[in-house]
Amino acid sequence: MPQLDSPLLLSPVYKPKIWGRSDLAPLFSYPERPRLPRSKGSRGRSSRAAAGPVRAGSPKGHEGAPPIGPLIGEVWITDDSSRFLNGPVAGVTLGEASRQYGAELLGRSWNHCRFPVLAKYLFTTDWLSVQVHPDDDYAARREPGSFGKSEMWYIVKAARGARFLLGAKPGVTRERLRAAAEKGASKELLRQFRPKAREAIFVPPGTLHALGPGLALFEAEQNSDVTYRLDDFGRVGLDGKPRPLHLDQGFEVARVEQPAHRNLPRVTVREPFGARRFVVACRHFAVEELLLRKAASFAGSPERVEGLSVLEGDGRVETSAGWLGYRTGDTWLIPPATRQYRLVPREPTRVLKFYVPDIERDFRYVLAKRRVSAAAIKKICFD
Numbered sequence: 001m002p003q004l005d006s007p008l009l010l011s012p013v014y015k016p017k018i019w020g021r022s023d024l025a026p027l028f029s030y031p032e033r034p035r036l037p038r039s040k041g042s043r044g045r046s047s048r049a050a051a052g053p054v055r056a057g058s059p060k061g062h063e064g065a066p067p068i069g070p071l072i073g074e075v076w077i078t079d080d081s082s083r084f085l086n087g088p089v090a091g092v093t094l095g096e097a098s099r100q101y102g103a104e105l106l107g108r109s110w111n112h113c114r115f116p117v118l119a120k121y122l123f124t125t126d127w128l129s130v131q132v133h134p135d136d137d138y139a140a141r142r143e144p145g146s147f148g149k150s151e152m153w154y155i156v157k158a159a160r161g162a163r164f165l166l167g168a169k170p171g172v173t174r175e176r177l178r179a180a181a182e183k184g185a186s187k188e189l190l191r192q193f194r195p196k197a198r199e200a201i202f203v204p205p206g207t208l209h210a211l212g213p214g215l216a217l218f219e220a221e222q223n224s225d226v227t228y229r230l231d232d233f234g235r236v237g238l239d240g241k242p243r244p245l246h247l248d249q250g251f252e253v254a255r256v257e258q259p260a261h262r263n264l265p266r267v268t269v270r271e272p273f274g275a276r277r278f279v280v281a282c283r284h285f286a287v288e289e290l291l292l293r294k295a296a297s298f299a300g301s302p303e304r305v306e307g308l309s310v311l312e313g314d315g316r317v318e319t320s321a322g323w324l325g326y327r328t329g330d331t332w333l334i335p336p337a338t339r340q341y342r343l344v345p346r347e348p349t350r351v352l353k354f355y356v357p358d359i360e361r362d363f364r365y366v367l368a369k370r371r372v373s374a375a376a377i378k379k380i381c382f383d
Contacts, residue, residue, distance in 0.1 A: 002088035004105055004335040005300075006319045007308075009085045010077055010094065012331070017073025018238055019126035019213070024072060026157060026312070027121055027216065027329040070238075075121040077331040078223075078307060080114065086324060094333075107304035107336045109356065116356045117285045118223040119307055119331065121156070124215045129243070130165065130186050130231040133224075134253040135205035142249065143226050150382075151203045151221035152280050152287060154352060156311060158195040159214030165190040166201065166209050167260030174256045177208075181247060186231040193262055200264040200279045200287070202382060206255035218309065220354045222284045228253065265379050269370045272296070274348075278363055282382040286357035292349040300338030306355040308332045313349025318342040359383065 012028070076082065080095030089097045097105055099113045110116050133149035134142070153164075165187065168177060172189045180186040190208060195201075195215065203209055208230070211217070228250035229243065237243040268277040273296035277289035290296075292313070300306070314327040319341045326332065326343075334341075343349070357363060359381055367377050 001101065003337060004088065004101060005337045005339055006087060006321065007317050007324070007332045007334055007338060007341055008087045008089065009324070010331050010333060011083045011085055012329075013076040013079045013081050014072045015074040015076060016070035016238060018071070018235070019124050019128055020071035020073030021123050021125045022071060024075065024121075024123050024216075028075060071125070073123060075123075076118070077121070077309060078115050078117060078119045078333075104337065105305060105333075105335055107301070107356075109303040110305075114223055115305075116223060117220055117307065117354050119218070119220050119309060119354055122211065122215065122217050122219060124211055125213050127187070127213065127233065128211045129229045129233070130181065130190065130208060130210045131227050131229050132208050132250050132254045133205050133228070134226060134249070138205075138253050139224065139226055146226050147222050147224040148205050149222045149224045149226060150205055150282055150284050151219055152285070153201045153203065153211075154218040154279065154287065154289075155195045155197055155199045155215065156218060157197055157216040162195055162214035163192050163212035164195055164201075164210065164215070165192055165212070166203070166207065166262060167191045167258065168208060168256045172256065174251060174254065177254075177256060178247060178251050181231040181245075184231055184234040187233070191260060198266075201262060202264060202280050202282070204282075204382065206253050206258060207260060208254055208256070218311070218352055220285050220287050230254075265376055267367065267372055267376050267380055269367075269372070278367060278380060279352075280380050280382070281357050281359045281363045283359065284356065286355055286359070286362060288353040290351045290353060292343055292345045292351065295342055295344040297340055297342050298334075299340045300334050300336050301355075302336050303358070304355050305336060306334040306353060308334065309352045309354070311350040311352060313345055313347050315343065315345040315347070315349055318344055
């Protein structure tokens with residue numbers, strides 16, 4: 001098989017939701033279809049990526065493109081059905097490539113054949129349901145073949161009046177909360193917050209939560225879709241029927257008295273290219289934010305695959321073989337064998353980097369060397 005040794009661009013998968021919207025700004029132009037990046041080969045010839053041109057309506061690479069009409073609530077960027085748009089795996093789905101290449105794509109520290117981190121964007125015009133996720137132990141017992149779910153949110157944009165719910169109010173008991181959920185009235189018993197752009201929130205298993213309208217956000221989580229819906233406020237789904245609730249399982253795993261991790265502190269260090277923010281790390285994923293004002297050189301890590309999602313800006317991804325253009329909304333995977341590559345911004349570029357970390361090495365050690373206080377490090381690292 002051809003070696004995976006350079007950055008790979010993924011096509012997003014669009015998910016209709018009853019609380020979604022048609023305007024996916026500032027990240028995506030709906031219903032614009034996925035594209036292949038402008039590129040230049042090592043011989044100086046401008047071209048498209050290795051897959052060749054893909055036209056609108058072509059069956060290859062566009063299965064996840066949104067049809068005109070439905071409201072889009074989620075854009076999944078590391079879903080099994082996401083397709084690569086360049087390189088030796090062009091046209092292949094992430095799920096297929098993960099099974100075919102194994103550690104060559106996913107890294108030698110990951111022993112499963114499914115991509116380790118599910119990354120997505122959410123766009124809301126209404127309240128999502130009040131929900132909760134189990135931990136790995138519970139999922140192993142009650143949801144065979146599934147993982148639990150920890151997740152984090154990074155607020156890209158928040159409209160005036162936007163809200164989210166996180167954790168129960170002080171003094172609220174499990175019994176009182178369940179009684180309210182059965183009546184579609186649990187919202188009043190949960191803590192409500194006003195989000196701000198670039199705010200980050202960690203949501204461990206067992207945390208009651210619900211996103212409100214007016215949000216565009218990035219979410220990184222364990223690659224699991226086990227969600228227990230506790231309260232959907234009496235509405236119906238896209239099929240016109242009430243969406244099912246999971247009260248028994250949900251209240252079995254809910255940690256009603258657990259304090260919610262609302263706003264993670266901004267731990268940022270200067271870099272020659274601009275700045276690097278260490279957003280959050282747990283054993284399932286880590287997220288960093290890179291602000292690039294100048295060109296920066298990087299390389300893959302033999303232990304893991306890394307993802308780069310472009311929040312804003314455009315420029316080039318340069319390798320020894322040539323270059324590929326990047327733009328806002330792109331997500332690139334960096335396979336473990338990737339040789340040195342450079343991100344060359346044409347304008348200031350903000351990127352979210354996500355991966356499965358060695359928390360001690362990737363966060364605590366690096367930050368301690370940069371003289372970040374132990375108290376600040378503790379607030380963004382969750383073992």
